[in-house]
Amino acid sequence: MSSSPKKKFTIKKKKEDIKEKIERENPIERENPIERENPIETYIKSLDDKEQLAIKIAQDHLQSSFHMEKSNGYSNYLKSINS
Numbered sequence: 264m265s266s267s268p269k270k271k272f273t274i275k276k277k278k279e280d281i282k283e284k285i286e287r288e289n290p291i292e293r294e295n296p297i298e299r300e301n302p303i304e305t306y307i308k309s310l311d312d313k314e315q316l317a318i319k320i321a322q323d324h325l326q327s328s329f330h331m332e333k334s335n336g337y338s339n340y341l342k343s344i345n346s
Contacts, residue, residue, distance in 0.1 A: 302330050306340045 307315060314336075322329050331337050 268278065302344075303337065305332075306337055309340070310336075 307318065310318065318331075321334075
């Protein structure tokens with residue numbers, strides 16, 4: 264009895280196929296590229312010049328004690344965009 268060599272099958276996916284699958288699974292990212300931007304950067308861009316200056320002063324004075332994620336303004340911003 265002679266055994267025939269087993270064939271190995273490999274499946275290669277094209278980058279386009281993978282990209283299409285990701286777009287189908289994540290339609291928000293495809294439709295609104297702004298959503299992918301860092302929310303802190305978006306928040307800072309939404310501030311006027313005086314508010315941006317206040318953030319820079321707070322970061323300078325408080326240094327490692329300053330956390331944007333814990334600031335009242337940023338918390339309120341997140342609540343407003345998520346509601």
